[in-house]
Amino acid sequence: xxxxxxxxxxxxxxxxxxxxxxxxxxxxxxxxxxxxxxxxxxxxxxxxxxxxxxxxxxxxxxxxxxxxxxxxxxxxxxxxxxxxxxxxxxxxxxxxxxxxxxxxxxxxxxxxxxxxxxxxxxxxxxxxxxxxxxxxxxxxxxxxxxxxxxxxxxxxxxxxxxxxxxxxxxxxxxxxxxxxxxxxxxxxxxxxxxxxxxxxxxxxxxxxxxxxxxxxxxxxxxxxxxxxxxxxxxxxxxxxxxxxxxxxxxxxxxxxxxxxxxxxxxxxxxxxxxxxxxxxxxxxxxxxxxxxxxxxxxxxxxxxxxxxxxxxxxxxxxxxxxxxxxxxxxxxxxxxxxxxxxxxxxxxxxxxxxxxxxxxxxxxxxxxxxxxxxxxxxxxxxxxxxxxxxxxxxxxxxxxxxxxxxxxxxxxxxxxxxxxxxx
Ligand SMILES: [Zn+2]
Numbered sequence: 004x005x006x007x008x009x010x011x012x013x014x015x016x017x018x019x020x021x022x023x024x025x026x027x028x029x030x031x032x033x034x035x036x037x038x039x040x041x042x043x044x045x046x047x048x049x050x051x052x053x054x055x056x057x058x059x060x061x062x063x064x065x066x067x068x069x070x071x072x073x074x075x076x077x078x079x080x081x082x083x084x085x086x087x088x089x090x091x092x093x094x095x096x097x098x099x100x101x102x103x104x105x106x107x108x109x110x111x112x113x114x115x116x117x118x119x120x121x122x123x124x125x126x127x128x129x130x131x132x133x134x135x136x137x138x139x140x141x142x143x144x145x146x147x148x149x150x151x152x153x154x155x156x157x158x159x160x161x162x163x164x165x166x167x168x169x170x171x172x173x174x175x176x177x178x179x180x181x182x183x184x185x186x187x188x189x190x191x192x193x194x195x196x197x198x199x200x201x202x203x204x205x206x207x208x209x210x211x212x213x214x215x216x217x218x219x220x221x222x223x224x225x226x227x228x229x230x231x232x233x234x235x236x237x238x239x240x241x242x243x244x245x246x247x248x249x250x251x252x253x254x255x256x257x258x259x260x261x262x263x264x265x266x267x268x269x270x271x272x273x274x275x276x277x278x279x280x281x282x283x284x285x286x287x288x289x290x291x292x293x294x295x296x297x298x299x300x301x302x303x304x305x306x307x308x309x310x311x312x313x314x315x316x317x318x319x320x321x322x323x324x325x326x327x328x329x330x331x332x333x334x335x336x337x338x339x340x341x342x343x344x345x346x347x348x349x350x351x352x353x354x355x356x357x358x359x360x361x362x363x364x365x366x367x368x369x370x371x372x373x374x375x376x377x378x379x380x381x382x383x384x385x386x387x388x389x390x391x392x393x394x395x396x397x398x399x400x401x402x403x404x405x406x407x408x409x410x411x412x413x414x415x416x417x418x419x420x421x422x423x424x425x426x
Contacts, residue, residue, distance in 0.1 A: 028083045028138035028199055037105075042139065043088060046106025050090065054110060055378035058096035059347035061113045063312045064273035068093045070266075071111055074122060075129050079107070081206035083199075084137040091129070095315060095347075097281065099224055103132035105141040117274050118220055122263030123204070123213035130200030130207075130214070138199070140192040190241075197246060198253050210260035211253070218247045280309035284316055296323050314343035318350045325357055333357045348377035356386055364390045381410035385418050392421070401425050 037045070054060060061067065068091075075091035087107035099115040109132050119125055135141060188196075197218070201211040221242035268275075287302035300323050306316040317340035324333035334357050340350035355370035368390045371383045388403035404425070407418035 026138055028134060028195070039139075042141075043106035046104040046108040046136075047088070050104055050108040052378050053102075053104065054092060054094060055348050057110070057112075058094050058315070059344060059349075059377075061093040061095040062314065062344045062346075063277070063310060067113075067116070067270055067273065070270040071116075071125070071129075074125055075109065075133075077207045078126060078129050078133055078203050082133050082137050082203050087136060089133075089136075095344075097285065101128050101132055103135040103141070105136065105139070107133070107136045109133070109136070113274060116271055117278065118224065119217075119267065119271075120264060121213065122267040122270075123209040123261065124217050124220075125267060126204050126207065126209040127200060127211075127214035127217040130203040131196045131217075133203060134196040134199045135188060135192065138192070138195060140188050140196070193241070194246065194249060197250050201250070201253050201257055205257035205260060208261055210262055211257035212260075213262070215247060215250045215254050218242060218250050222247060277310045277313070280306045280313065280316070283309070284313075284319065287319060291319070291323060291326075296326055299323055311339075312343055314340045314347060314350065317343060318353065321350065321353055321357075325353060330357050330360050334361070346377070348374040348380070351377075352380065352383050352386075355383065355390075359386055359389055359393070362393070364393050368394075381407050381412075381414050384410070385414050388418065388421060392425070397425055 071093055072091045075089065079085055079087070079089045084107070089107040089109065091109050091111070093116065094110050094112045096112040097114040098112055099118055101109070101111045101115055103109045109129070111128065115128070116125070119128070197214060201214050204211045204214065222244065225242050283302045283306040287299040287306065290296075290299035290302065300320065303316055303319045303323065306313070307320065310316065317336050321333045321336035321340060324330070324336055334354060337350045337354040337357065340347075341354070351370040351374035355367045355374065358364070358367035358370060368387065371387045371390065374380065374383045375387075384403050385407035388400045388407060391397075391400035391403055401422060404418040404422045408415050408422060410418075
């Protein structure tokens with residue numbers, strides 16, 4: 004990771020040599036800090052960690068992802084840069100949000116899809132995000148941010164001497180997500196994405212009026228919601244009456260087009276069916292945050308009964324068992340989480356911690372290393388130090404504690420303490 008970010012950083016210093024490029028969407032010349040190739044490389048390198056830190060992929064209904072990909076490809080094909088290596092995923096995240104990374108790597112949260120009514124509204128979201136990628140909105144400030152974070156361990160999960168404390172673990176893990184990658188574009192970039200997005204919608208045969216409705220949905224969502232819930236979406240795409248009005252004006256240029264309401268409702272049918280299960284899960288999270296673990300368990304059990312294929316529900320059950328020192332039960336629940344979605348880092352971290360507590364250090368090491376491959380975290384580095392130490396490998400333990408110490412915060416301090424004891 005380090006050498007790659009160094010190479011990319013050197014690329015930035017070489018910038019003045021690459022200089023001006025023509026914006027593929029507007030046709031105007033603009034100064035760019037990155038070549039299109041560097042942009043694609045940065046997007047590709049950061050796509051998986053960004054997904055991981057925001058819930059991982061939604062796996063309960065793979066049909067939904069396939070559907071979003073079909074609509075996405077249709078819009079990408081009529082965009083100003085159809086040749087970008089576009090990818091579209093649905094993230095297992097309650098927050099209504101969507102984002103685009105440089106190079107055409109896009110993501111749509113399950114928590115946004117549930118609010119949309121038809122395929123044309125989905126096309127409005129996708130079209131908007133494709134413009135961010137195609138017009139290289141992220142190429143300047145955002146890519147620099149991504150590169151700075153590329154070699155850095157993600158911090159933010161507090162650790163206690165024995166077992167991680169629930170509240171810190173839950174909230175901290177979410178904070179990792181928002182720090183890891185956040186799209187932030189200027190007002191003009193947003194307006195350009197709205198306007199050009201509608202052009203792509205019309206070209207792909209969709210009713211551009213849906214983009215007006217989308218902004219109206221966003222304005223509505225921004226009213227009367229707690230800030231934590233809306234932060235993600237509205238930090239990246241601030242809604243306003245101005246945008247609604249501008250979109251309404253642009254939409255008149257593109258009359259007609261399809262809505263495909265039935266197809267969309269069919270595609271999100273599983274999400275609609277599981278609405279209650281996710282509500283119970285959110286209640287469980289809130290109760291766990293208040294340290295009411297027994298009540299939280301009752302709600303998460305309801306969620307599991309309603310949708311046993313959702314890995315997040317099993318993961319939470321595992322966390323709650325871990326919190327109550329029921330380590331064997333925690334392992335069983337985390338087994339189910341990993342079975343449901345083997346491609347998400349978090350349950351590996353928790354099961355690794357559980358195995359470490361059970362003195363099954365080979366299994367612990369395997370899980371923690373697997374989690375690191377998906378997303379390097381400070382807490383996994385710390386527990387890899389614990390595991391190496393328990394196995395008598397002091398040099399390796401020192402290396403891991405050193406990594407964890409570099410992340411700072413509570414875990415950093417704990418790791419420093421362990422390093423001191425090793426010497
Ligand atoms: Zn935007």
